[in-house]
Amino acid sequence: MAPENTAALANPSSDLAxxxxxxxxxxxxxxxxVEGPGLIVCYVNPAFGRLLAKPRExxxxxxxxxxxxxxxxxxxxxxxxxxxxxxxxxxxxxxxxPDLASPIQSYIVWPLKAGxxxxxxxxxxxxxxxxxxxxxxxxxxxxxxxxxQHELTDAAESVxxxxxxxxxEHKKVEALVRRTQAALVYRAGQLEAMVDERTSRLxxxxxxMEDFVYSIAHDLRAPLRAMxxxxxxxxxxxxxxLNETCRGYAERIQKSARFMDALLIDLLAxxxxxxxxxxxxxxxxxxxxxxxxxxxxxxxxxxxxxxEAPGPWPVVLAHEATLAQVLFNLMANALKFSxxxxxxxxxxxxxxxxxxxxxxxxxDGLGIPIAHQSQVFRLFTRLNGDRYAGAGIGLAxxxxxxxxxxxxxxxxxxxxxxxxxxxxxxxRAVSKP
Amino acid sequence: xxxxxxILLVEDSENDLLLMRSAFKKAGSVFPLRxxxxxxxxxxxxxxxxxxxxxTAFPLPTVMLLDLNMxxxxxxxxxxxxxxxxxxxRLTIIILSASLHGDDVAHAFxxxxxxxxxxxxxxxALAAMIRSxxxxxxxxxxxxxxxxxxx
Numbered sequence: 001m002a003p004e005n006t007a008a009l010a011n012p013s014s015d016l017a018x019x020x021x022x023x024x025x026x027x028x029x030x031x032x033x034v035e036g037p038g039l040i041v042c043y044v045n046p047a048f049g050r051l052l053a054k055p056r057e058x059x060x061x062x063x064x065x066x067x068x069x070x071x072x073x074x075x076x077x078x079x080x081x082x083x084x085x086x087x088x089x090x091x092x093x094x095x096x097x098p099d100l101a102s103p104i105q106s107y108i109v110w111p112l113k114a115g116x117x118x119x120x121x122x123x124x125x126x127x128x129x130x131x132x133x134x135x136x137x138x139x140x141x142x143x144x145x146x147x148x149q150h151e152l153t154d155a156a157e158s159v160x161x162x163x164x165x166x167x168x169e170h171k172k173v174e175a176l177v178r179r180t181q182a183a184l185v186y187r188a189g190q191l192e193a194m195v196d197e198r199t200s201r202l203x204x205x206x207x208x209m210e211d212f213v214y215s216i217a218h219d220l221r222a223p224l225r226a227m228x229x230x231x232x233x234x235x236x237x238x239x240x241x242l243n244e245t246c247r248g249y250a251e252r253i254q255k256s257a258r259f260m261d262a263l264l265i266d267l268l269a270x271x272x273x274x275x276x277x278x279x280x281x282x283x284x285x286x287x288x289x290x291x292x293x294x295x296x297x298x299x300x301x302x303x304x305x306x307x308e309a310p311g312p313w314p315v316v317l318a319h320e321a322t323l324a325q326v327l328f329n330l331m332a333n334a335l336k337f338s339x340x341x342x343x344x345x346x347x348x349x350x351x352x353x354x355x356x357x358x359x360x361x362x363x364d365g366l367g368i369p370i371a372h373q374s375q376v377f378r379l380f381t382r383l384n385g386d387r388y389a390g391a392g393i394g395l396a397x398x399x400x401x402x403x404x405x406x407x408x409x410x411x412x413x414x415x416x417x418x419x420x421x422x423x424x425x426x427x428r429a430v431s432k433p
Numbered sequence: 434x435x436x437x438x439x440i441l442l443v444e445d446s447e448n449d450l451l452l453m454r455s456a457f458k459k460a461g462s463v464f465p466l467r468x469x470x471x472x473x474x475x476x477x478x479x480x481x482x483x484x485x486x487x488x489t490a491f492p493l494p495t496v497m498l499l500d501l502n503m504x505x506x507x508x509x510x511x512x513x514x515x516x517x518x519x520x521x522x523r524l525t526i527i528i529l530s531a532s533l534h535g536d537d538v539a540h541a542f543x544x545x546x547x548x549x550x551x552x553x554x555x556x557x558a559l560a561a562m563i564r565s566x567x568x569x570x571x572x573x574x575x576x577x578x579x580x581x582x583x584x
Contacts, residue, residue: 210535221531221532221554222446222448222449222531223448224554225448225449225452225531225552225553225554225559226448226449226452228554228555228556229448229451229452229455229555229556229559230448230451230452232555232556232557233455233556257554258554258555261554261555268532
């Protein structure tokens with residue numbers, strides 16, 4: 001036991017003091033406490049009573065020297081402890097006052113302090129008559145055990161305290177989590193409201209766009225109808241009386257009106273493919289190709305074009321109307337950019353490319369210089385100027401449509417003497433069940 | 434019916450009116466054609482109000498060609514009005530629109546239109562369309578306009 005702990009014994013309210021008192025009470029080793037410079041015995045444990053074969057009442061209240069006259073060195077030692085405030089032991093040299101025959105052989109003394117002053121001392125007998133070795137060992141073990149017990153209690157208490165702190169922290173964290181969750185729910189609500197608001201704004205914008213497109217269709221096409229109609233009437237009814245120049249002017253008006261109408265129709269188609277909701281389904285290419293060829297029949301026979309489209313036509317993931325528009329534009333494009341000196345040959349085919357199916361359309365026309373190939377899909381791009389009719393919207397529709405179906409488009413020049421161009425689009429292939 | 438069916442053209446645009454006249458001429462139409470310039474006039478004509486009291490000069494039409502886009506009372510308004518007149522329920526109404534817009538076709542049929550045509554931009558095509566229309570009127574059997582129930 002350390003001196004600090006003995007000081008704590010002076011404070012009976014302390015747990016440690018109670019623990020020490022309990023240890024002393026049950027200790028097999030005799031212990032006593034004295035107070036004041038008179039060394040008045042204020043406590044003896046039962047073991048001490050048994051050692052002196054006297055009841056406790058006969059021991060407490062008497063000076064230590066009176067109880068154990070045969071132990072002068074004990075008195076000296078107690079006095080010294082009082083003076084120095086340091087523990088002492090019977091093993092310390094004591095030439096001047098050798099102990100006489102006594103039931104107490106060896107002992108240790110600790111000071112009891114209060115407010116920095118020594119107010120008493122504890123004496124513990126560690127060896128003496130009738131104190132078997134075994135008891136000493138048990139004593140040490142018990143002492144150590146009680147100390148450990150105390151340490152365990154301390155540890156348990158500190159663990160408990162820590163647990164309480166942790167529980168408190170846990171509560172704080174829980175509250176924080178609840179607050180954060182509430183904030184998240186609120187934020188999610190805000191985001192949802194924002195999405196709703198933007199959706200409705202987009203819908204409104206879309207509706208305005210549709211109205212705009214409609215007004216283009218209606219308002220611009222009405223005067224065009226008049227330009228085309230009246231220039232046609234002029235040519236029909238007065239063509240004979242007009243000179244060649246004036247007839248040429250009327251023809252230019254008529255042609256321009258027709259061209260502008262084609263342009264408007266393409267623009268409307270482009271705007272439709274841009275606005276349409278596209279839902280992808282499995283589409284059998286065969287019937288789509290067939291319908292496109294049918295729609296181009298007049299154009300094909302007028303140009304005496306040779307169409308090679310042997311198939312096979314697998315199933316792709318697409319939007320049927322959009323796919324038809326894409327193929328129509330690609331084939332119309334191939335027919336349009338044919339050479340004037342011979343009937344054009346247009347080839348149509350497919351090939352599997354990983355998860356995609358590539359549909360390609362080939363012509364044997366003029367070809368496109370590599371430098372210009374990246375531009376052809378842009379809106380209003382016309383590489384051949386006035387030589388070929390066209391508004392430069394067809395391929396933009398192709399690109400827009402294919403990309404909205406989750407595919408991609410491309411163009412490449414054919415090598416060798418063919419000199420033509422191959423346009424292709426790739427769509428997700430659907431494996432046959 | 435021994436007389437030729439009269440066609441009433443409701444068209445507000447002067448250009449389109451002139452072009453329609455030319456198209457009828459090019460198509461070689463034999464049917465009497467009457468023209469009114471807006472929805473109000475169309476209703477007055479059908480009611481036989483004002484100048485239209487004279488049914489010799491302005492006979493009740495068998496077929497009405499109705500433009501959709503007109504100021505004030507538009508084609509849909511006229512269509513709605515006609516289909517709520519029990520005496521006019523047998524009038525054949527053909528919508529003539531400048532373009533296909535949204536649900537216009539469905540809306541027109543829901544209101545009781547009999548046909549929906551889009552004006553071609555090209556006079557030649559317009560004449561071809563009118564020619565087909567006249568052919569159809571020639572082969573079609575129209576009921577008497579007014580009910581002749583025996584009660």
